[in-house]
Amino acid sequence: MLPLTVWLCSDNATDENENATRERHRSGLLSGLCPRHRPGVGSELARHLITTCTREGDLVAEAFTTGEATLACAARLDRWGVALVPHFPLAQHIGARLRTTLTETQQGRAHMRPCRPDQIARALTDHHGEVALVIADPPPDEVGDRAVRAGGERECPACRARTSMRTNEQLGLFLAGAWRVLRPGGVLAITTTARHHGGRFVDSGPRIVRQAQSAGFRYAQHVIALRVPIDGDTLAVQAGPTDFAELKDVRSRSLPPAVTVHADVCLFVKGRTGGAR
Known part of the structure; x- marks a missing residue:
């Protein structure tokens, strides 16, 4: 059995974070993203991953980037951060967020490169064998070989940038x-979120685990990252407008509205010998 741990990763856990979020709403910096992408990897999850898997001065890379949380956290913790952002409007959005939250010195440690996730080796040619941590948050809503989109939903920059x-x-x-x-002993952290879609339970985790192990990675740990605050012994799940819109007749036999309260984080380690297969 794999070691299992739980991390509290609610980005509303402190007054400081709540005030910062409200300020960003007032400034309009959050208005361009849809609820699904606020954020993919939040600041608390990024902090847990970076402090657990790296040391000061290490290099952290992120693929499937939809927000600034990982870059900002790495810079504040005296690491170097590189995010793959192939979509220019999203890069502009992230850059604006970084300029409002980081000092000039910290901004110098946060970089973006215009490449897709499957081009990570090309994007980081100058850092082969040097990265301490790769963070990836692949799109969770896949069925077969087609990415699922909510009908009628207006796409935000992160939606358009998602390269499934x-x-x-x-x-x-x-x-x-x-x-x-990754350097020998480096960590690959892949975040997944299972969900129901079209009457099916969709979970990309098992496929990712199988392929990562086939590539030579060792599956080291499974983390449950709670995205909602805890009030005593209760999960403080707060419904938003979208959730209320899904309320239905209690006599219906269909599945009730689902609220995401956690993400599954699979931690893989690159062995010190061998190679990708």
Whole structure:
């Protein structure tokens, strides 16, 4: 059995974070993203991953980037951060967020490169074998080989930038690239969120675990990252407008509205011998 741990990763856990979020709402910096992408990897989850898996001065890379949380956290913790952002409007959005939250010195430690996740080895050619941590948050809403989109939903910059790893070959290219850029003993952290869609339970976790192990990674730990605050012994789940819109007749036999309260984080380690297969 794999070691299992739980991390409290609610970005509303402190007054400081709540005040910062309200300020960003007033400034309009959050208005361009849809609820699904606020954020993919939040600041608390990024902090847990970076402090657990790296040391000061280490290099942290992020793929499937939808926000600034990982770059900002790495810079504040005296690490170097590089995010793969192939979509220019999203890069502009992230850059604006970083300029409002980081000092000039910290901004110098946060970088973006215009490459897709499966091009990570090309994006970090100058850092092969040097990266301490690769963080990836692949799109969770995949069915078969087609990414699922909510009907009628207006796409935000993060939606348009999402490059789904829709085939085993593409996912394999990302894993092989992550292996090349990670140093021996480096960690690959992949976040997944299972959900129901169209009457089906969709969970990309098992496929990712199988392919990561086939690529040579060792599955080291499974983390449950709670995204909602805890009030005593109760999860403080707060419904938003979208959730209320899904309320239905209690006599209906369909599944009730689902609220995401956690993410599954799989931690893989690059061995000190061998290579990607």
